[in-house]
Amino acid sequence: MPELPEVETIKETLKLELVNHTIKGISIYCPNLIEYPSVECFQKQIIEETIQNLERRGKWLLFELDHYYLLSHLRMEGRYLFRTKKDSLEKHEHIVFLLEDGRELRYKDTRKFGRMHLIEKEKLYKQKPLLNLGFEPWDAHVNGKFLREKLKSKSIPIKTSLLDQSIITGIGNIYANEILFLSKINPLTPSNQVKILQLESIIKNTKKVLEKAIQEGGTTIRSYEASEGVHGKFQHNLYVHGKEGETCPNCKYTIRKISVGGRGTYYCPKCQK
DNA sequence: GTGACCACCTGGCCGC
DNA sequence: TGCGGCCAGGTGGTCA
Numbered sequence: 001m002p003e004l005p006e007v008e009t010i011k012e013t014l015k016l017e018l019v020n021h022t023i024k025g026i027s028i029y030c031p032n033l034i035e036y037p038s039v040e041c042f043q044k045q046i047i048e049e050t051i052q053n054l055e056r057r058g059k060w061l062l063f064e065l066d067h068y069y070l071l072s073h074l075r076m077e078g079r080y081l082f083r084t085k086k087d088s089l090e091k092h093e094h095i096v097f098l099l100e101d102g103r104e105l106r107y108k109d110t111r112k113f114g115r116m117h118l119i120e121k122e123k124l125y126k127q128k129p130l131l132n133l134g135f136e137p138w139d140a141h142v143n144g145k146f147l148r149e150k151l152k153s154k155s156i157p158i159k160t161s162l163l164d165q166s167i168i169t170g171i172g173n174i175y176a177n178e179i180l181f182l183s184k185i186n187p188l189t190p191s192n193q194v195k196i197l198q199l200e201s202i203i204k205n206t207k208k209v210l211e212k213a214i215q216e217g218g219t220t221i222r223s224y225e226a227s228e229g230v231h232g233k234f235q236h237n238l239y240v241h242g243k244e245g246e247t248c249p250n251c252k253y254t255i256r257k258i259s260v261g262g263r264g265t266y267y268c269p270k271c272q273k
Numbered sequence: 274g275t276g277a278c279c280a281c282c283t284g285g286c287c288g289c
Numbered sequence: 290t291g292c293g294g295c296c297a298g299g300t301g302g303t304c305a
Contacts, residue, residue: 003299032282059299073299075281076282076283076298076299077282077284092283109282109283111281111283111284112281112282112283113282113283113298113299113300115300129301153274156277173298241305261277262277262278263297263299
């Protein structure tokens with residue numbers, strides 16, 4: 001599933017293909033994917049807009065157009081593919097953007113979990129979904145004191161807080177597991193009981209894990225591809241995620257899988273006490 | 274303000 | 290073999 005490193009990889013891949021190209025038409029086969037505005041407005045407003053740039057904010061992909069930002073969240077299995085008019089529409093291809101050079105940018109999403117917004121440029125950070133988004137992990141505001149302040153009234157597990165996009169944006173389930181393993185913190189620890197040194201360790205390892213994952217092009221687990229045929233390699237660097245029953249690379253204890261906040265959580269009970 | 278729960282959605286897997 | 294049920298996941302909404 002695309003998290004921050006995967007979205008960063010997708011952004012860079014699409015940027016090479018899309019900047020300075022104009023959207024001439026759009027076909028929407030699954031209206032539920034359009035969150036805002038209405039499907040009719042979305043279709044009307046996006047026509048004749050030229051893609052100026054691609055950006056990323058957390059797990060959101062931002063297409064900068066002339067007058068709007070097209071925001072795309074890939075959720076679990078969303079991906080973008082390039083096709084031509086001659087190519088027949090395949091299963092799960094729900095939205096087709098026709099470009100002025102005849103290519104088609106198709107949004108494919110097996111589970112239809114992804115969402116798109118089209119927002120006027122000046123309102124980008126004044127309304128959902130970016131309004132309440134937290135800081136990027138590399139933001140200067142993100143330090144131990146910041147996290148302690150944010151978590152002081154929270155008794156939910158630290159793993160759940162790491163997934164809260166209004167605190168630090170971009171961390172998903174895979175990387176939260178890895179970050180807590182490297183920080184030697186039990187994922188069930190109440191957020192307000194994590195010590196300041198541990199919070200600083202979390203921040204350090206968040207940057208470390210995400211930077212490494214971006215270098216490797218993200219993590220390819222099941223269905224994720226940056227674009228067609230582009231696979232990440234970070235799955236070879238995972239310590240605990242998806243390794244239930246295997247031995248811990250540090251202490252050789254058996255890695256355990258539990259459910260925290262309804263999410264599959266992998267950890268070493270010996271290293272992460 | 275906080276936390277728990279649910280809906281969204283489909284393919285894959287497992288047990289019967 | 291076929292069927293039903295469960296699971297995976299991120300986010301937003303609702304309710305206590």
